[in-house]
Amino acid sequence: MPGSTDAQAQLPAIEGWFATDDAGVPHLIAGKCTQCGTYVFPPRDNGCPNPACDGDALEQVPLSRRGKVWSYTENRYPPPAPYPAADPFEPFAIAAVELADEGLIILGKVVDGTLAADLKVGMEMELTTMPLYTDEDGFVRSVHAWRIAE
Numbered sequence: 001m002p003g004s005t006d007a008q009a010q011l012p013a014i015e016g017w018f019a020t021d022d023a024g025v026p027h028l029i030a031g032k033c034t035q036c037g038t039y040v041f042p043p044r045d046n047g048c049p050n051p052a053c054d055g056d057a058l059e060q061v062p063l064s065r066r067g068k069v070w071s072y073t074e075n076r077y078p079p080p081a082p083y084p085a086a087d088p089f090e091p092f093a094i095a096a097v098e099l100a101d102e103g104l105i106i107l108g109k110v111v112d113g114t115l116a117a118d119l120k121v122g123m124e125m126e127l128t129t130m131p132l133y134t135d136e137d138g139f140v141r142s143v144h145a146w147r148i149a150e
Ligand SMILES: [Zn+2]
Pocket: 033, 034, 035, 036, 037, 038, 048, 049, 050, 053, 054, 055
């Protein structure tokens, strides 16, 4: 497909959750408390999630691109409307990946072709993106996804 590896083609399905650098390499964006350093994903502008901290300012920072499988499951049924689903529906895996440096667990789809039987707790995963749907203007909208790290 022409342009499918183009960074321009990677329009996020949800604004602000990930960004791609000039080489097209994606990273997730988190909020980080300027006072205690606690991370929060999805990113937001204020309200530190740490109950022991009264900090209110969160700065946007890129997250690690690799982590380890903390848990995973497999979706065998299409999501209910209004969530877009491929037709015909193909089962897909979902992984909760722990980022050691940030102490965050990030839930995400696993790329096509990798199902629960291919995954193990503790396995090293790498961030990528995958198309979720094509919007009304014909742009492919992508979401962050996990693949087994090389
Ligand atoms: Zn804080």
